[in-house]
Amino acid sequence: MTKRKVTGSQAVILSLLEEGVDTIFGYPGGAIMPIYDALYDFDKHVEHILTRHEQGAVHAAQGYARVTGKAGVCFVTSGPGATNLITGIADAMIDSTPLVCISGQVASPLLGTDAFQESDVVGISMPITKWNYQITSPEEIPEAIAQAFYIARSGRPGPVLIDITKDAQFAELEFEYKKCRKVRSYVPEPRIDPFKVKEAAEIIDEAKKPMLLFGQGVIIGQAEEELKAFVEKTGIPAAWTLLGLSALPSDHPLNVGMLGMHGNYGPNLLTNEADLIIAVGMRFDDRVTGKVSTYAEKAKIIHLEIDPSEINKIKKADVAVLGNSKKTLKMLTDLVKPNKHDEWLSRFRECDKIENDKIIHNELFPTKPGLTMGEVVRIAGDKTNHEAILVTDVGQHQMIASRYFKFRQPRSNVTSGGLGTMGFGLPASMGAQLGAPDRTVIAVIGDGGFQMTIQELGTIAQNKLPVKIIVLNNNFLGMVRQWQQLFFEKRYSFTELQNPDFITIGKGFGIEGHKVEHREDLDSGIQKMIDHDGPYLLEVVIEKEDNVFPMVPTGASVSDVMLEPNS
């Protein structure tokens, strides 16, 4: 590539194009105006989505990254523009989502002077970025951006922030772009130790009651087929974390369901009976383990993980197999003996029956008058042939949707896991739709979270993003209310909401909608939403005080999973 003279701002856009960026989410402002000016000439090469708040931009970029596996890109201005990204960056950090956030900064002579809209975003974002860097001279731009993309996407992905002073955007440089292939101080993928793989295989062959737990590492590593091959060869029941959801089809005979606080009965209860836990690309989050000291007491632990710092962080591994799960799962599959664990698997199925009788049936096919979240999710899943992308916010609806939506293909579930960010769902659904324009995107959101980023309806309308939004409205911050009911003597401290007329609000933004209050209207309401050409808002009024069960209360062992209050 021959060098050519361009401005720093042009170099930013050219660098993004070199990295294959097709979509940018952002919001202009003083300190990033030169970059926006450069962007004006590239509108045929890259799509810019103007959100209604920077938080919307970062969550949209997360949604885009999660369905595509590519880095989501954001543009924001300095000061408040940059600080409005912080929640999304923290969310992306804990959920290993690749982002490249580019923030404008005051001109370099003004750094540290409390200039208008100056904030130390490099300092602020340091604990929640995989890497960040401030550019003060234009020559640094191509290399820093190349490094940003490499770091964001490689190894265990994460968010990266590049802060560019306004003078560096204006000044000129001789532009030449080289993709980053390595960073001296950074080893994205640890070397796989074949002896560890062998050791793991031997333990797996001997196990009588093995269980596999898979997390997002399988999806990030694109190891879905390898996971399937492994469980099919070994006959090992496999359970998923919230972010592992959709890595193995829901109807796969060895998929035994969801782990953790509101996971399925079987995988929680039987974790403490298993003699072997094979954890793949998951980090033993406290929502999965419950009380760690009594977690998987009888089991040996084999941990397949790309990030060495996750080994022994929460749960000591008997054998740690470091590396990319796509490779390590394949190596393991080659070594293990074909096996079956029918009797052990039948234990999960017995638990399923108990859970079905006590909870699932009533949730999915209720006979009481009030609508349940479960029936809404079931119908939405069925009507999209379980091929839609599900985007959820945070709370009761998130747990219900994750439990009941059902998936056939990977990269179909977008949710805020580790950080539990309310307000994530609506903007993330925009990014998911842009990342997967040919797929149906259904955003299931509670009435609380919806109002945290409701202004993004404007972005959806302006860009005609055909997102199907289901607001499950119980006029409560439902999950907090559930905890208040169960653990705070029903003292419903500030959880009841007086909500606006969501459908009118949607109409105000130019988004069609319909409110469902009765069961007889539900099926047709969902059908209408799916058939609608363009974005659609379906509000479903659901039972005010329903709870999500099963539940592993905080601090309890997974085997103390409750099927009903005080069982």
Added chain:
Amino acid sequence: MKKEYIITVYSENHIGLLTRITIVFTRRKVNLESLTVSESAISGVYKFTIVVNTTEEQIVKIVGQIEKIIDVLKAFYHTNKEMIYQEIALYKVHTESLYEDNTIEKVVRNSGARILEITKEYTVIEKTGHKEETQALFEELNKFKVMQFIRSGRVAITRDPIERLSEFLKERDALLESLD
């Protein structure tokens, strides 16, 4: 059980890296007893020597998190026994008190300290050693009133005959090559 550990971190010399490293401690509410940063024997590679009081369980996780920082090449942790370490202390006393009786002179000689500068008003004494030793000298000198006292962060070197960093760098370079 908490005890004293020495963490050594080898890194690139990038702006903000010190903050990134200290955040790992702040987040876990672990206080730094001392911190020394300087260029290592390998040009361009910087070395942090950090002393903390914590548990072995915690130190393993802390070092894991430090190593995860992109610009960090490698981090190690050691117990005090595994390292030879020193701190340097400077003491400023009134020159008068040296002349009044010869105690200070004796103290300086016996403790292996040395005098760096003498003026009419003050004398600066330097002592290298472990904290207990520099502290003991402070107690002695303070009988004559120490005007100013400063102790450096720790510098430390392993007892290990192998230079683990060079070994590590060799291995890592090979690994990075293999990724191409």
